[in-house]
Amino acid sequence: MTSPGGRPAPPAPHPARRPVRRDVGIAVAGGIGIVAVNAAGLVITSGAGGVAAVDLAVVERVSRMHSPPLDAAALLIDRLLGPQLGAALVLLFAVAVWVTTRRAAEALTVLGVSVLPWAAAETVKVIVGRDRPDPRLLVDPLLVEAHSFSFPSGHTALATGLALAIVIVVRGRSGRRLVAVAVALGVVVVAASRVWIGVHYPTDTIASVVLGCSVVALALPLRRRVLDRFDRRCVDGGPS
Template sequence: MNGPARAHKTTPGPRPTAGARTRFPVLPQARHWLLLGALLCAAVVVLGFTVQLLPGDTAAELHVDQDLSTHHVAVLTAVAMGINFLFGPVAGLGLIAVIAVVVLLVRRDLATAVAFGVVACSGWVASEVFKLIVARQRPNPALLFDPLSPETGSNSFPSGHVSFAVALAFALYFLARGTRWSKLVAAAGAVVAVTVAWSRLYVGVHYPTDVAASFLAASAAFVLLAGLWNRYAPRLFDRLPAALTTPSGRR
């Protein structure tokens, strides 16, 4: 009769990471994300200083705003002013908070809710940084036929509204990717971002290069954020109690 089986010595396994607990949400990341992000940032700054140093370009761009200002119609004005409010800082932050809370309640996934929030906010943050660097004056409302929302100041470049719209499109696509809705969400996000860009010219508070630079600024923010999130966020979430980061029903 064989003797009792010898007990095998075991060593404790590595501590599970946040990614293991929650299937940590990974943002789409460019291969050379740091270089690409730096190049996009440089492109925004170069464009901003170029239009500042060439007054003729600003005068030509102002004609676009002036032409739109003479062709205001009630329906388009209502749409533009609605966008002016909805994609502004107060309503925009409220919209981000609502969607993040819904994600948290439905998916029971704190990391995904946080990822959505930081991606959606990244456009605003980037626009504020570039506004301080470039300090371009807004179009003079006194030179417009029908200024809908007169604004002045050296915060024209780039547009915060458009930067937010682009970042929000990235954030919503992040939630929808891998589902049958991903292409629809991507297309809708692009249409909304372009519509917001048009509205800023229609209202007369930005120049065309302001709204064009917003797409670059928000893209730069997303590229850099994705690289940083994928590298450092799992370690940060691993420090949180498992009860906070483990969705209901997952083991």
């Protein structure tokens, strides 16, 4: 093909190069987000910048605002997204996706996307080692979690993973934007509930959302490559 001036037109980019570049960009952004969360946690724990003092002031203020209905809702969220019930909820979601789509890869994706942010949060907790809010400084601590770290929030990380998994399941379907807004609001509610009951600082929950999105961004391109190879092998090895 020639250009209007008579010179040969430059060759069009290979169709596979654009997805590869996009996936590399997404993975790099995810890696940067993970590093940033760890760095922010270490800075906050060191006391630099005065963030810890602001965090504590927010938790103390929230502790004076408690009301029975909101207290009950926050404690219910705490139980639902705890280790035992949270794991059961993820498994039920994955099974429902498999039964609905009959695609094991889709169900495994849901399982991985839901669990990865929580697993990453538990790892970062050990690295950062931030103590939870001291219940003795709060007017009405609803829950005391001893012998565990605060940064980032595991409950919020699990909620973020579930939200991202739901968005992946409904991609390409009508109403997906409404679903995305609904699950995002759900993550906000879970994050607020962790501060409300006095076991997390606001920055713990913000870090969980950033970490969850970053981990999934890092893992999804690899998942796409694996599934593409699997699909190609199925096509090549299938009946002609």
